[in-house]
Amino acid sequence: xxxxxxxxxxxxxxxxxxxxxxxxxxxxxxxxxxxxxxxxxxxxxxxxxxxxxxxxxxxxxxxxxxxxxxxxxxxxxxxxxxxxxxxxxxxxxxxxxxxxxxxxxxxxxxxxxxxxxxxxxxxxxxxxxxxxxxxxxxxxxxxxxxxxxxxxxxxxxxxxxxxxxxxxxxxxxxxxxxxxxxxxxxxxxxxxxxxxxxxxxxxxxxxxxxxxxxxxxxxxxxxxxxxxxxxxxxxxxxxxxxxx
Amino acid sequence: xxxxxxxxxxxxxxxxxxxxxxxxxxxxxxxxxxxxxxxxxxxxxxxxxxxxxxxxxxxxxxxxxxxxxxxxxxxxxxxxxxxxxxxxxxxxxxxxxxxxxxxxxxxxxxxxxxxxx
Numbered sequence: 002x003x004x005x006x007x008x009x010x011x012x013x014x015x016x017x018x019x020x021x022x023x024x025x026x027x028x029x030x031x032x033x034x035x036x037x038x039x040x041x042x043x044x045x046x047x048x049x050x051x052x053x054x055x056x057x058x059x060x061x062x063x064x065x066x067x068x069x070x071x072x073x074x075x076x077x078x079x080x081x082x083x084x085x086x087x088x089x090x091x092x093x094x095x096x097x098x099x100x101x102x103x104x105x106x107x108x109x110x111x112x113x114x115x116x117x118x119x120x121x122x123x124x125x126x127x128x129x130x131x132x133x134x135x136x137x138x139x140x141x142x143x144x145x146x147x148x149x150x151x152x153x154x155x156x157x158x159x160x161x162x163x164x165x166x167x168x169x170x171x172x173x174x175x176x177x178x179x180x181x182x183x184x185x186x187x188x189x190x191x192x193x194x195x196x197x198x199x200x201x202x203x204x205x206x207x208x209x210x211x212x213x214x215x216x217x218x219x220x221x222x223x224x225x226x227x228x229x230x231x232x233x234x235x236x237x238x239x240x241x242x243x244x245x
Numbered sequence: 246x247x248x249x250x251x252x253x254x255x256x257x258x259x260x261x262x263x264x265x266x267x268x269x270x271x272x273x274x275x276x277x278x279x280x281x282x283x284x285x286x287x288x289x290x291x292x293x294x295x296x297x298x299x300x301x302x303x304x305x306x307x308x309x310x311x312x313x314x315x316x317x318x319x320x321x322x323x324x325x326x327x328x329x330x331x332x333x334x335x336x337x338x339x340x341x342x343x344x345x346x347x348x349x350x351x352x353x354x355x356x357x358x359x360x361x362x
Contacts, residue, residue, distance in 0.1 A: 030344045045315050052254020055262055062267040067305045072266045074314035082265045090269030092305045095298035098291065100277025114278065121278045122271070178316030180355050186306040187329060187350045191336050191343045193302055205296040209303025214311050225304035232304075233297030240292055 004138045018143040022150025025135055026158060031127045034188045038066050039159040041181030043166025044173055049077035053167050060163045061156060065125045066185050068092050084222060091226045099129045106136050107144045116145055123152025130192055200243065205236035320358055328354035
């Protein structure tokens with residue numbers, strides 16, 4: 002589905018801009034990956050003995066696949082609330098620079114901060130990638146509404162997938178469950194690799210992958226934080242060194 | 246237990262969801278909203294933040310592969326790592342297509358598991 006031209010009168014209504022955003026979920030293969038991932042999260046929630054409402058609420062409130070998988074895995078393996086919160090909190094740090102880099106594309110001089118709360122909540126890897134592709138085709142004063150539509154569309158699809166996965170869980174062959182859980186690392190690795198623009202990004206990605214198993218051998222509880230900050234800082238050092 | 250009670254489940258679990266799932270994740274988005282406004286898009290500090298964020302995401306990916314949750318734990322580690330490596334190689338070989346990489350990585354894992362019985 003193509004979006005109307007930037008100066009088209011079809012952008013004028015708030016409702017139509019919202020609907021264009023919602024319909025844009027069909028333009029990307031990432032929506033299908035996201036759907037399958039959330040079928041897996043629904044099934045995982047069922048197998049860890051959480052309620053359906055819990056699973057749906059975690060999709061709507063957390064809205065980040067890896068954080069939900071980490072939370073389920075931590076609570077399922079008997080970790081304390083603090084350990085689980087720490088693991089989720091560390092995995093969420095990546096959302097900070099994503100929000101920081103998307104907001105300048107949404108803002109106009111008249112924009113209030115509270116108008117940006119909902120778009121900020123929707124930001125996760127998929128929406129972040131889509132914003133860079135789609136927003137240049139959306140008039141600036143319609144972008145917040147458009148992103149709210151896109152985010153709402155994605156959340157509705159993922160709530161449906163969570164619901165389906167939760168009900169299917171008991172009937173899913175284990176091989177299917179394993180295949181769905183492998184989707185998250187594969188899709189995240191490849192979409193991050195495609196977003197690598199500078200050598201520093203590549204260094205951060207490769208070193209981050211390599212350092213985690215080393216650090217996790219010490220089992221500190223904040224392994225991802227240690228390997229992430231070390232690898233990221235080395236990558237930043239490479240960036241500084243190359244610029245000299 | 247009524248249907249509604251079964252649907253909603255235990256209140257404790259919902260509070261844990263908010264405390265251990267929602268808040269520690271959402272705080273980063275809201276910090277990005279409140280603090281990010283003043284950061285220049287080209288600022289050097291943002292290069293560092295982005296590099297750390299990328300490396301942390303890499304760590305999250307590695308964590309799911311090294312300590313796999315649920316059914317993924319039934320896949321032997323050489324097959325898990327091999328499938329992801331194969332997916333990356335296909336991605337690099339086929340014009341950086343995320344779809345081709347994901348599909349081939351998945352096929353290798355499913356095929357390998359099926360072959361091993």
